[in-house]
Amino acid sequence: MSKQSRLLEEERRKVNFSVEELTNIYDGGVEQTEMKRKVEAAIHNDPECRCKDVGMMTREERFNDGMRRTIHLNKVVFPREGWNAFSKELDYVLRNIGKEFCLGIHTGVFLPCILSFGSDEQIAKWLPLGAQLQIIGTYAQTELGHGTFLRGLQTVATYDKASQEFVINCPEISAMKWWPGDMGKSANHALVMAQVVIDGKKYGMHPFIVQIRDLTTHMPLPGITVGDIGNKVGFETTDNGFLHFNKVRIPRENLLCKNSEVKPDGTYVAKTKDKMVYGSMVRLRAIFLEGEVVSALGKACTIAVRYSLVRQQGELEPGKPEVAVMEYMTQQKKLLPYVAMTYATHFACLKLKKMYNIFEQKVKEGDLSGLPELHALSAGMKASVAEQCTDGIEILRKSCGGHGYSNASGIPIIWARAVAGCTYEGENTVMYLQCARYLVKCYNQVQTNRLHGTVAYLNNMNQSTCRVNKANDFQQPAVLVACFQYRAREVIKSVAMKINHLTKNGYPNHEAWNKCSVELVNVVKAHITQYIVATFASVIDELSCSPPVKTVLLQMCALYALENITLYSGDFLKVGYLSPKQCDLALEAELDLLSCLRPNAVGLVDAFDYSDDLLQSCIGAYDGNVYERLFEWAKKSPLNKTEVHEETYKYLKPYLHAGRDILEGKTKSKL
Numbered sequence: 001m002s003k004q005s006r007l008l009e010e011e012r013r014k015v016n017f018s019v020e021e022l023t024n025i026y027d028g029g030v031e032q033t034e035m036k037r038k039v040e041a042a043i044h045n046d047p048e049c050r051c052k053d054v055g056m057m058t059r060e061e062r063f064n065d066g067m068r069r070t071i072h073l074n075k076v077v078f079p080r081e082g083w084n085a086f087s088k089e090l091d092y093v094l095r096n097i098g099k100e101f102c103l104g105i106h107t108g109v110f111l112p113c114i115l116s117f118g119s120d121e122q123i124a125k126w127l128p129l130g131a132q133l134q135i136i137g138t139y140a141q142t143e144l145g146h147g148t149f150l151r152g153l154q155t156v157a158t159y160d161k162a163s164q165e166f167v168i169n170c171p172e173i174s175a176m177k178w179w180p181g182d183m184g185k186s187a188n189h190a191l192v193m194a195q196v197v198i199d200g201k202k203y204g205m206h207p208f209i210v211q212i213r214d215l216t217t218h219m220p221l222p223g224i225t226v227g228d229i230g231n232k233v234g235f236e237t238t239d240n241g242f243l244h245f246n247k248v249r250i251p252r253e254n255l256l257c258k259n260s261e262v263k264p265d266g267t268y269v270a271k272t273k274d275k276m277v278y279g280s281m282v283r284l285r286a287i288f289l290e291g292e293v294v295s296a297l298g299k300a301c302t303i304a305v306r307y308s309l310v311r312q313q314g315e316l317e318p319g320k321p322e323v324a325v326m327e328y329m330t331q332q333k334k335l336l337p338y339v340a341m342t343y344a345t346h347f348a349c350l351k352l353k354k355m356y357n358i359f360e361q362k363v364k365e366g367d368l369s370g371l372p373e374l375h376a377l378s379a380g381m382k383a384s385v386a387e388q389c390t391d392g393i394e395i396l397r398k399s400c401g402g403h404g405y406s407n408a409s410g411i412p413i414i415w416a417r418a419v420a421g422c423t424y425e426g427e428n429t430v431m432y433l434q435c436a437r438y439l440v441k442c443y444n445q446v447q448t449n450r451l452h453g454t455v456a457y458l459n460n461m462n463q464s465t466c467r468v469n470k471a472n473d474f475q476q477p478a479v480l481v482a483c484f485q486y487r488a489r490e491v492i493k494s495v496a497m498k499i500n501h502l503t504k505n506g507y508p509n510h511e512a513w514n515k516c517s518v519e520l521v522n523v524v525k526a527h528i529t530q531y532i533v534a535t536f537a538s539v540i541d542e543l544s545c546s547p548p549v550k551t552v553l554l555q556m557c558a559l560y561a562l563e564n565i566t567l568y569s570g571d572f573l574k575v576g577y578l579s580p581k582q583c584d585l586a587l588e589a590e591l592d593l594l595s596c597l598r599p600n601a602v603g604l605v606d607a608f609d610y611s612d613d614l615l616q617s618c619i620g621a622y623d624g625n626v627y628e629r630l631f632e633w634a635k636k637s638p639l640n641k642t643e644v645h646e647e648t649y650k651y652l653k654p655y656l657h658a659g660r661d662i663l664e665g666k667t668k669s670k671l
């Protein structure tokens, strides 16, 4: 056993709570952990499914291998295990195949869109085909010229009464669809968002099913130009694509018509709120965060914490043996708040998912009243959690020093995929501002109406100050929740008053809004952090678990909150809730917590339960055997295939020979 493995074993002996119990809580119950492990075993024990070491693969190799694994999963594993695209196991399938799969947009977006936009008849036609990969679809909304401002989309679907067809057309290059996943090379159908035009009148963006490739040859159909958009920061196994329509005709029936319909004679019939056409985005914002972003942070934490416990460098006490870098307070401050963030954002995301599921149920009963709150919360959470987690992953990467910069650590690859979450499903700033719009409206209503749900805390607008007078008081969840609620409502109040002041002084609404938008983004950060802290505190409060697990979760909650108090102390001071002395106490409480949590560090990340296969990290594997893994990995570099690289002979040979001749005294150096 290596010295590093021994160190990690010793660390595990220090952990004072049951890691398995914490894993069960994190997963949402013992049964969930069991299901997760069953799926994990089915995938792990199948050599065709196992993750390959992707750190040295090209994009094409990763794409090809991703497609091979996806098809193996669909053809062999799903039937063998009795799973399908809608099974309750799908989340765990996703978790356990790592991120190296294809057809994610087909499965995760195209198929659910058919369900939410299609009539019963359309669902019966398209869904079985899609679920069995007999058609492969993409979600084609974003264009070269517009992604955010959907009312500005330029692809048009003009209704032709005579033939009862829609003519899909891109009037200029900027109207070309750009970015949709699985579209570049895989899809033969697309769910296309296009502006409906009937008799010259525009009816806004609507979803259509359009066949884009021939089902025999896979060649683009007439009028279609389609391909891959090229290499990106991450998402190597996804063929994000471009798609241009030149007057492509599709039958009237291909308008997915659950929400609105065009009759044969061209009569337009709206059946529900027009914003339901944005429903697929709300769904994805509400459900993808945990699996795509929080889990990425959890993996990066696992790697960085394990590595920091075995990486020994420098003396803490002069003349004494070198210590693990985790012993440095600065290192604890770099790592442990992100472990806490993983727990905090994980529980908040689970709650958001539940809220979405309840909403979906209510929609079936015709009740859409929850949409504004859900839209605001999912937009705010998507922006804030994606930003916090991906910033965190970068800090964790740097905390691993030189090895963090190598793909061998796994962290660069984890970050490259997760950071896309700040852009897709609504660019983050734009999403912050959508949530801000709702919060300002709520603030303006609170003068006359009582608020409910996630904004109920705005009902109490009384002035007060925090009572804390010693660092230890900051460990209490109720104290922390009160801090965040106070800060959030005061910053909302302040910016809402500024907007009202500007409009009273003659600024049009849109100008007042733009002038305040920097503060509005901060308002949403305050509101969402409040939501995360309050959710975490209430989850812990409702838990029945062993005292050591409860203690460590309370410490995680306090650490997440205190890190945010120290980061945003300006806000807490400005709104007058904390004094400078109390800000010092908050920092003291945070530093005390770091020391308290230090012996439990490895247990806290082991509880996330990421297998070595999923981490793909030489420095973060369970056994801590860092150096041997790094050396084995480096040997596999494509540049090491031959002892002397071909390019050396091609370009460097004359210089080498000149050097040899000089050193052997055959010629003289000319300088």
Ligand SMILES: CCCCCCCC/C=C\CCCCCCCCCCC/C=C/C(=O)SCCNC(=O)CCNC(=O)[C@H](O)C(C)(C)COP(=O)(O)OP(=O)(O)OC[C@H]1O[C@@H](n2cnc3c(N)ncnc32)[C@H](O)[C@@H]1OP(=O)(O)O
Pocket (backbone or CB within 6 Å): 070, 073, 074, 085, 094, 101, 102, 103, 104, 105, 107, 108, 109, 130, 131, 132, 133, 139, 141, 142, 147, 148, 149, 150, 151, 181, 275, 278, 279, 281, 282, 288, 292, 371, 372, 375, 423, 424, 425, 426, 427, 430, 434, 437
């Ligand atoms: C079968 C085989 C199996 C094989 C196995 C395979 C294995 C794979 C398995 C599973 C796969 C699952 C994997 C999933 C992996 C996922 C990875 C992630 C992939 C990422 C994919 C990305 C996709 C995309 O990005 S799609 C494009 C997203 N685009 C956007 O989000 C655009 C953003 N823009 C907007 O949303 C809007 O335009 C806007 C909100 C910015 C502005 O809209 P506008 O109409 O102008 O509205 P506005 O004037 O501002 O407001 C008017 C009122 O409307 C309200 N409102 C706005 N939006 C909404 C909404 N969505 N809902 C409700 N209400 C809304 C707004 O608040 C205003 O209200 P008010 O009352 O008037 O104030």
Ligand SMILES: Cc1cc2nc3c(=O)[nH]c(=O)nc-3n(C[C@H](O)[C@H](O)[C@H](O)COP(=O)(O)OP(=O)(O)OC[C@H]3O[C@@H](n4cnc5c(N)ncnc54)[C@H](O)[C@@H]3O)c2cc1C
Pocket (backbone or CB within 6 Å): 105, 139, 140, 141, 142, 145, 146, 147, 148, 149, 178, 179, 180, 181, 235, 240, 420, 423, 424, 425, 426, 427, 428, 429, 430, 433
């Ligand atoms: C990995 C990945 C996968 C994707 N998959 C898909 C897919 O499957 N299907 C699909 O249709 N699309 C997909 N997209 C596209 C994605 O949804 C858009 O890129 C995203 O919505 C952002 O839009 P944009 O590119 O137009 O950004 P822009 O809006 O051009 O953003 C540029 C800048 O302008 C700012 N800005 C824009 N509008 C405002 C405003 N109103 N107020 C303040 N600031 C503003 C933004 O904050 C940003 O700083 C994907 C993108 C990525 C990166």
